[in-house]
Amino acid sequence: MKILQVRVSTHWKRILFFLLGIFFFGYSLIIYLYCSGNQEYEMSNAAKQGKLLWQNYNCNACHQLYGLGGYMGPDLTNIISNPNKGRNYAAIFIKNGTERMPNLNLDSLQISNILEYLDYVDKSGKYPDRNANQNWYGEINPSNR
């Protein structure tokens, strides 16, 4: 009886494992297709090049986008639309560097591509969004939705 119990138990464990596996793959597929909601932000070719430059120079080691990245430098999600900073401000920093930021010797096209990418990121949303609506159980709805 005990052996039977163990066998049945193992059988159910396997079923549960495969069911979870199916949910996982199904959910992954749904995430890939629909996680961005109805918002599709078209990325220009220059922005696409800018994204690859962002990775090739490992800008993420010091800067964050939507809070993801290192903390050596500021989060750049909304640097372009920031009234006190903006595109030219960002361009000067990228071109010359600072005491804490290396001059990566980028040419003007590369700088322009990175700025295009940052512009694209800026238009995708706001971070940190302290004007977001919060409900009683803690859910946050972005203010620009």
Place this chain on the structure above:
Amino acid sequence: MKNYMVSKVILRWSLLFLIFALLMGLYGAYIYIFGSVHSILSFRQCRPLHVSAAVFWILSAALGSVMYFCSSLVSSKMPFGFLWRLFQWLWVGTIIAIFLCFLFAKFGGREYWEFPPILSVPLLIAWLLASVNFFAIIKRINKPYPVYVWMWASGFIFFGIAFLESNLWLIPWFRSNIIRDITIQWKANGSIVGSWNMLIYGTSIYLMEKISGNKKMAYQNRSFLFYFLGLTNLMFNWGHHTYILPAALWVQHISYAISMTEWIVLISIFRSFRIKLQEANKYLFNIPYRFLLASEIWLLLNLILAIFMSIPYFNSFSHGTHITVAHAMGTTIGINSMILMGSIFYIIEENASEVLKRHRKWIIFLWYIVNISLLVFWLALILAGLIKGLAGPEQISTQFSQINAKIVPYLTWFYIAGFGVALALGSLALMAFKILRLNFKVPPNKI
């Protein structure tokens, strides 16, 4: 191939990766707090060196431990010894290539996997080779399998899947939308961490079974309940990192619901508190147990922090601050590294208990230093994160450097405590590395 020999090479390499991670961590933190861009290695180089070395310490030590304990469960030799040797060469060779890329400022990947993406191919092949060996060994274990075998198997399977997923950005469609791109990045990284946790927590249960002699523990329904809860979290509990993204709201709802299952683990820890206390009194003399005990205390602390971070309102303050770093450091050092050090000392104890007895006092002293330093380190990061998080709205009008200046005192404490962590954990790693160098054929008094 003898059991001990199976894992000796990879475990020794893992300890070298740990020492390297600690050195790069100290160097990187120094540049971050006090230094400038004119350092020998810039922050954009030493940060990935530190992170990658830490990740490969965890993965290599977990693989070495799991293969050692798996081989111990079956008395026969490893079925595909040549594949295991091939795995070791490919794995270690690729990791060294990754470090060289960072030293020469060659990047191309993304957060946590910043190396040129072509190097993902040999890493994945190496993982597959290790997986083939693992599944060939567990086929020989008597059924039904204990819970730790399920956990190890899940770790092997899902690491491979999640690692592939983390490279989906190479397909242009995936990276052409930033919301999709970052969501998948967090999803994959969350599952990767969940997968190595499966390997490590499985090892922890195996060690507790061996130390306590309680063989029922690994077959109880309760153990399997927590295994399936862990598996669910591995698959779906990554979403709290994406609350701040303007993604579809249902992603946030599902993530929130899954995150809240962590309360079950927290309540269970509180319920079993008295049993754990009795257990601690009984086994505290045992060196590997001490490390497991430390990991349980760190699990409790980090779980409380994780639950707070999973509530969207609190998350909006903690995300992108040093609180996230505190959680990452608390889990990788406090939980993962403690279990893995316990595992390595258990392997040493099995093969050279006399050597371990001689170093006992020194190990216990270092154990206290690591944990006390880590507590100060962890609290300093949380305080720095709180100040940064609360200053969030100022960021639009305030210079970044002004906010940074406010947290420097806390980061100085973080650095001093980090020095203690690095010194003590590095000494433990060096000691284990030296002992593992020997093949134990020499008399213990020569060691």
